[in-house]
Amino acid sequence: MTRLHIDWTLCDGRGLCTELLEEMLAEDDWGFPLARDGSAEPAVPAPLENAAAHAVSRCPMLALRLVGRTS
Amino acid sequence: MISATEAPSRLLSGDGTLDHHLARHGRLPLLDGSQIIGMARDASLTGRGGAGFPMWRKLGAVAASGRPPVVIANGAEGEPLSGKDRVLLTRQPHLVLDGLQLVARAVGARAAHLYAPAKLLPGLRKVLADRRGAGLDPLPVTPTVAPDAFVAGEESAAASAVAGRGAVPSDKRVRVVETGTLVQNVETLAHLALIARHGPGWFLSAGTFLATVSGAVARPSVVEAEYGVPLGELIAAAGGPTFELQAVLVGGYHGGWVPADLSLPVSQSALAPFGASPGAGVVLALPAHACxxxxxxxxxxxxxxxxxxxxxxxxxxxxxxxxxxxxxxxxxxxxxxxxxxxxxxxxxxxxxxxxxxxxxxxxxxxxxxxxxxxxxxxxxxxxxxxxxxx
Amino acid sequence: MTDALWYFARGSGVVALVLLTVVVVLGIGARSGRPAFGLPRFAVSLVHRNAALLAVVFLVGHVIGLLFDPYAQLRFFDVVVPFVGNYRPVWQGFGTLGLDLLAAIVITSLLRHRLGVRAWRAVHWLAYLCWPVALLHGLGNGADRGTWWLWATSLTCAAAVTAAIGWRLSATFDRFPARAERRVAPRLRPHLEEASR
Structure with a gap:
């Protein structure tokens, strides 16, 4: 299962990922991405894998990664 | 403010000298890496910095990381309610440093560090010099200042500080052990030094943890007890309550409040229903008249x-x-x-x-x-x- | 034929300047984290990138045109090393410098996932040097300098970038003005009175 990892030491809440992955991410009170499923490292459903890869490559702070491990 | 109890205790009594250490504990037995990891596993030794992670799994992960291993004894103790690491490093620093040499051998470390608050370092430098003189530290130990800050003792912050980059936590996509760095709380290392001498079976039956008891107690102190000890006994060891108690904070500033039930055992399982855990052994008694x-x-x-x-x-x-x-x-x-x-x-x-x-x-x-x-x-x-x- | 090269070189230079202006304005717009011109944030960032790549194409045309143009007599050396040209070396040098800066910015941007965010951002700040250098080069070096339309174009570009920078520095720039700044607490920074004696 692919998961979306957010490096919070890099994330600046620019808001590109919340547009590109609207199904998975909302904005919190300060514009930082918030997983809609409430998890720290949300699972990426298969239909959203392209959108997730796009969000990773377009993040201006390079704060997103797709990771394979489940922990 | 916080003093150790006067009752004889394994980890808390001692004057910090090498003579006292050798007279009481003797030298470390010769063990190879797999024996050390096996002993930590058989003794079910868990980290005493708060997270309670099994030590042997961390040792295995560092050894398998494929990176040059570095071991760090973490005495930062940023938690204001905790005093046990400071007391331990003052009274039994040689047990901690014995434990550091053991984990260094277990993972084949290239470097060893002692990460501790600035005010403890002058004394610890002397301890390290004595050990060098006696040939007790095959791997030289470098002391590093831990800032007096709450997050400075966090695993990745300690690793970063020792590497000279400031005591800031880092992202965990790559875990600290995967970078070849082992960070262990000083109390965990002291327990390992005792397990190496007396065996895992002894630790399973007689193993202890250090607790720092403060708040509405007569003698705020660091006490040594077995897991599962009733809350009331820990409070009694600190002179007993000074007022009727309303609640007790267990596990420190990242812990949880539990009702003032003095029969409640201090153990992972008994505290879990309250969202608390023994953590780094911090106990704060709240009197009935405090909000x-x-x-x-x-x-x-x-x-x-x-x-x-x-x-x-x-x-x-x-x-x-x-x-x-x-x-x-x-x-x-x-x-x-x-x-x-x-x-x-x-x-x-x-x-x-x-x-x-x-x-x-x-x-x-x-x-x-x-x-x-x-x-x-x-x-x-x-x-x-x-x-x-x- | 030779005249065509000459006109092409001049025209592509002006187009590149206009595109670079768009790139700078959209770069600032993307930094704000706000949708702009009816475009969502990710589209602002994509147009920013694509306009930059297009500007590179026009700049390559500009330089190639001048290399082969018999009037300009540009040497290959002049394309890389600034301020050593035969003709108006200072103004031409600005062009070379701008080209070098843009090459650094574009190459690091394309490689940013390998370089890491720190190195990439450090180089990206050069954009604020690259753009005025390009503007000065056009005003001082071009055969069209002094013409009303080049002045009008340059002034419009300057106005757009000045307005964008003004907005960037204003209090209304941030989408979340109440958001606390992220910076490492001084108490955690490396200790200088180091303990390894």
């Missing part, structure tokens, strides 16, 4: 001030959570205030490089539950504990 919400709001304010400053949800969320709780504590109610506290706690949880937001949220959630009756009273402008009315 638990006000105490928690004070702690939350401190924790919000202690953020490392890197992660947006924590930098923004912790101050907001602390103010919101402070409004409740000061009886400045507004509609939906308890719900807002719960929402913010959920909002920050899991959204940082380290567990500082999670631990802060856990403390606040436990306060809202343990002091539930006072939450309702505060919303009505009263305080059950202080009897105050606005």
């Amino acid at each position: 638990g919400l006000a105490e928690t709001a004070k702690i939350a304010g401190y924790l919000a001030d202690q953020v490392s400053g890197q992660c947006g949800p924590c930098v923004n969320g912790l101050p907001r959570m602390a103010w919101t709780l402070a409004d409740l504590a000061a009886r400045r109610p507004r509609p939906g205030l308890p719900g807002e506290v719960a929402r913010l706690a959920a909002l920050v949880t899991g959204r940082g490089a380290c567990r500082h937001p999670d631990g802060t949220a856990r403390l606040i959630v436990s306060a809202m539950r343990t002091f539930e009756a006072d939450v309702a009273a505060h919303l009505a402008g009263r305080c059950l504990a202080t009897g105050g009315r606005r």
Whole structure:
């Protein structure tokens, strides 16, 4: 299962990922991405894998990664 | 302020000298790496810095990381309510450093570090010099200053500080052990040094943990006890309660409030229903006349001030959570205030490089539950504990 | 034929300047984290990138045109090393410098996932040097300098970038003005009175 990892030491809440992955991410009170499923490292459903890869490559702070491990 | 109990104790009595150490414990037996990892596993030795992770699994992961291994004895103890690491490093530093040599051998370390507060380092430098003279440290140990800050003792912060980059937590996509760095609390290392001498079976039957007991007790102190000890015995070891108790904070500023049930065993399983754990062994007794919400709001304010400053949800969320709780504590109610506290706690949880937001949220959630009756009273402008009315 | 090269070189230079202006304005717009011109944030960032790549194409045309143009007599050396040209070396040098800066910015941007965010951002700040250098080069070096339309174009570009920078520095720039700044607490920074004696 692919998961979306957010490096919070890099994330600046620019808001590109919340547009590109609207199904998975909302904005919190300060514009930082918030997983809609409430998890720290949300699972990426298969239909959203392209959108997730796009969000990773377009993040201006390079704060997103797709990771394979489940922990 | 916090002193060790005078009762004879394995880890707490001692004068810190090499002569005393060798007379009492003797030299370390010769063990190879797999024997050391096996002993840590068979003794079920878990980390005493708060997270309680099994040591042998960390040793295995560092050894398997494929990176040049580095071992760090973590004596930073940023938790203001904890004093056990300081007392241990003053009374039995040689046990800690024996343990550091053991983990160094277990993972084949290239470098060993002792990470401790600045005020302990002059004494520890002398200890290290004595050990070098006696040939007790095959791998030389480098001392590093730990800043007096809450997050400075976090695993990745300790690793970063030792590498000269500042005591800031880092992202965990790559775990610290995967970088070849082993960070172990000094108490865990001291236990390992005893296990190497007496065996895992001995530790399973007679193993202890260090607790720092403070608050409404006659003699705030560091005490040594076995897991599962009733809360009341720990408090009695610290001179007993000075007032009728309302609640007890277990596990420190990232811990949880539990009712003042003195028969409650201090163990992982008994504390879990309260969202608490023994953690680093911190116990704070709250007297009946003190407001638990006000105490928690004070702690939350401190924790919000202690953020490392890197992660947006924590930098923004912790101050907001602390103010919101402070409004409740000061009886400045507004509609939906308890719900807002719960929402913010959920909002920050899991959204940082380290567990500082999670631990802060856990403390606040436990306060809202343990002091539930006072939450309702505060919303009505009263305080059950202080009897105050606005 | 030779005249065509000469006109092409001049025209592509002006188009590149206009595109670079768009790139700078959209770069600032993307930094704000706000949708702009009816475009969502990710589209602002994509147009920013694509306009930059297009500007590179026109600049390559500009330089190739001049290399082969018999009037300009540009040497290959002049394309890389600034301020050593035969003709108006200072103004031509600005062009070379701008080209070098743009090459650094574009190459690091394309490689940013390998370089890491720190190195990439450090180089990206050079954009604020690259753009005025390009503007000065056009005003001082071009055969069209002094013409009303080049002045009008340059002034419009300057106005757009000045307005964008003004917005960047204003209090209304941030989408979340109440958001706390992320910076490492001084108490955690490396200890200088180091303990390894």
